[in-house]
Amino acid sequence: MSEAIHWYPGHMTKAKRAMQEDIKLIDIVIELLDARAPLSSRNPDIDRLGQGKARLILLNKSDLSDASVNKRWEAYFKGKGYFVLSVDARNNGTMKPVLKRIEDACREKIERDRKRGIINRPIRAMIVGIPNVGKSTLVNSIAKKACTKVGNKPGVTKGKQWIRLSKNVELLDTPGILWPKFEDQQVGRHLAMIGSINDQILPMTELAAELVDFFRKNDCNDACERYNISTEKDAYEVLSDIAVQRKALKKGGEPDIDKAALLVFDDFRSGRLGRISLEQP
Ligand code: G4P
Numbered sequence: 001m002s003e004a005i006h007w008y009p010g011h012m013t014k015a016k017r018a019m020q021e022d023i024k025l026i027d028i029v030i031e032l033l034d035a036r037a038p039l040s041s042r043n044p045d046i047d048r049l050g051q052g053k054a055r056l057i058l059l060n061k062s063d064l065s066d067a068s069v070n071k072r073w074e075a076y077f078k079g080k081g082y083f084v085l086s087v088d089a090r091n092n093g094t095m096k097p098v099l100k101r102i103e104d105a106c107r108e109k110i111e112r113d114r115k116r117g118i119i120n121r122p123i124r125a126m127i128v129g130i131p132n133v134g135k136s137t138l139v140n141s142i143a144k145k146a147c148t149k150v151g152n153k154p155g156v157t158k159g160k161q162w163i164r165l166s167k168n169v170e171l172l173d174t175p176g177i178l179w180p181k182f183e184d185q186q187v188g189r190h191l192a193m194i195g196s197i198n199d200q201i202l203p204m205t206e207l208a209a210e211l212v213d214f215f216r217k218n219d220c221n222d223a224c225e226r227y228n229i230s231t232e233k234d235a236y237e238v239l240s241d242i243a244v245q246r247k248a249l250k251k252g253g254e255p256d257i258d259k260a261a262l263l264v265f266d267d268f269r270s271g272r273l274g275r276i277s278l279e280q281p
Contacts, residue, residue: 019176020049022126025160026172028054028106030098032129032138035059035086037278038073040190041130043178050128054105055082058098060134062086064269069277076281089138095165098142102169110168123169124162128176132196135175139163142171190278195269208261209235211268214278222274226267239264 023029029050034041038059057077062070070086077084083105087094103110106123113121129135143163162170180196182188192202193211212235215223223229229238236257242248243255246263250256267273 015177016179019128019178022160022172022174022176023049023053026053026124026126027109028056028102028123028125030056030058030102030125030127031082032058032060032089032127032133032135032175034133034194034196035062035065035070035073036194036276037190038077039279040184040187041133041180041194041196043130043181046128046178054109056098056101056105057082057084058089058138059084059086060089060129060138063088063091064271064275066275066277069280072281087138089134089141092141092144094138095142099165099169102165122164122167124172125165125169126172126176128178130178130180130191130196132194135177139171139173139175143173193265193268193278195265204265205239205258205261208239208264211264212238215273215276218276220274220276223268223276226273227264 029046031042031046031050059065059070059073074084074086083101085097085101087098102123102125110123113119127135127138142165161173163173164170180187180191188197189207189210191197192204192207212227212229214220215227216229216231216235227238227242233241239257239260240255242263243257243260246260248256248259248263268276
């Protein structure tokens with residue numbers, strides 16, 4: 001790609017500091033990744049920040065990614081010592097398996113506490129992730145199903161709200177925001193494709209052409225059929241065809257490939273092109 005994706009991490013500093021404080025209060029870090037691009041949507045700094053905590057990785061938006069690739073990612077992260085689960089944060093049914101995995105991941109800690117005579121101390125959890133991975137959606141789904149809001153707790157940082165998920169588990173209601181690792185241009189491109197970066201700063205047409213090539217190379221059948229992607233046509237010709245077909249035309253009647261690019265992103269991000277994973281382990 002000729003044009004670099006620029007990113008200004010200044011406003012992330014405040015979020016980082018807030019998260020460092022919150023992390024002190026918790027036993028388990030629940031890290032949300034986008035199942036379509038788990039590596040690009042992950043900031044490895046969380047390994048340092050979350051040192052000494054139990055760790056659970058949720059591959060969110062797994063309804064949009066390839067189910068067999070999800071399984072492979074689960075095995076990949078499990079192999080690295082994390083507890084893992086593929087989820088769809090919008091689905092209220094997600095709560096039960098998540099809760100079980102939190103308890104599994106904290107079993108050692110509960111056992112340690114028990115041996116030291118500490119019983120019935122709830123496990124405290126926090127959700128973290130880069131923008132747009134579905135943190136608020138998950139907190140909302142969980143809160144709807146949760147037993148109660150615990151409210152401000154004496155002895156815990158003032159103003160913190162905890163949602164009681166079960167007798168044993170409480171969740172901090174404000175998720176921690178991680179910053180994407182933008183030094184890597186590939187990461188930037190994948191995050192742009194899944195809609196995690198503001199479109200306005202990106203060469204969207206170029207990215208859409210790249211996505212069309214990805215569909216072709218990876219035999220994404222639904223996408224290839226819908227856009228009639230053949231081996232003879234290059235990605236820009238495909239975009240031009242899409243523009244004509246969807247009546248995205250300039251004033252003189254010329255196909256508007258910039259508009260077509262946005263249509264492609266809209267189709268891809270909403271799952272209309274089938275379940276597609278951009279990254280594989
Ligand atoms: P954040 O707090 O991490 O920044 O993310 P947020 O929950 O705001 O979610 C970002 C977008 O992703 C939302 O869509 C949300 O509905 C969608 N989303 C979250 N989890 C899932 C999931 O598991 N599957 C799918 N398919 N989508 C998910 P939006 O278009 O920005 O908002 P809205 O149209 O849903 O209101």
